[in-house]
Amino acid sequence: MKDIKRIRRLVQRFEPTGSNAVRNKTNKKKRNKKNSSKIEESLNISSLVQSLPIIDAGPNFQPQPQTRKSHQKPPQTGLDIKPVKSQKARKRIMKEEIQRFHKVMQHSAFKADPLSTVKQHVENTIEKKENIPSDKSSMNVDK
Numbered sequence: 001m002k003d004i005k006r007i008r009r010l011v012q013r014f015e016p017t018g019s020n021a022v023r024n025k026t027n028k029k030k031r032n033k034k035n036s037s038k039i040e041e042s043l044n045i046s047s048l049v050q051s052l053p054i055i056d057a058g059p060n061f062q063p064q065p066q067t068r069k070s071h072q073k074p075p076q077t078g079l080d081i082k083p084v085k086s087q088k089a090r091k092r093i094m095k096e097e098i099q100r101f102h103k104v105m106q107h108s109a110f111k112a113d114p115l116s117t118v119k120q121h122v123e124n125t126i127e128k129k130e131n132i133p134s135d136k137s138s139m140n141v142d143k
Contacts, residue, residue: 084090104110110117 084093
């Protein structure tokens with residue numbers, strides 16, 4: 001008995017007849033009014049114009065052309081790291097990095113003084129980068 005009543009109530013909710021249909025129409029009208037008033041408010045730019053400073057352009061005024069913003073590359077770190085595209089490769093690299101991290105954490109020098117160890121590592125890495133000639137400069141051979 002209870003199940004039948006539940007089913008009837010459910011069916012009545014979705015039927016377009018009766019008070020439900022009238023309620024849906026009025027709700028739809030209210031939503032449309034709200035949306036149209038929001039659009040009108042957003043198109044009203046008088047308050048924006050009033051808040052902008054007045055610019056005296058003069059006769060020599062030339063607007064600057066808008067440039068398209070291209071995809072900006074991240075800053076170069078000096079490391080030759082290529083982005084990894086496949087999920088499998090990402091997982092492999094992640095496992096390698098986790099293993100490297102655990103080795104660093106177990107290292108006696110790092111355990112003794114982590115900050116100076118990291119500083120020394122960075123200095124050594126930068127020195128190695130500066131000592132290695134780039135491919136372009138090694139190709140310029142005087143004949």
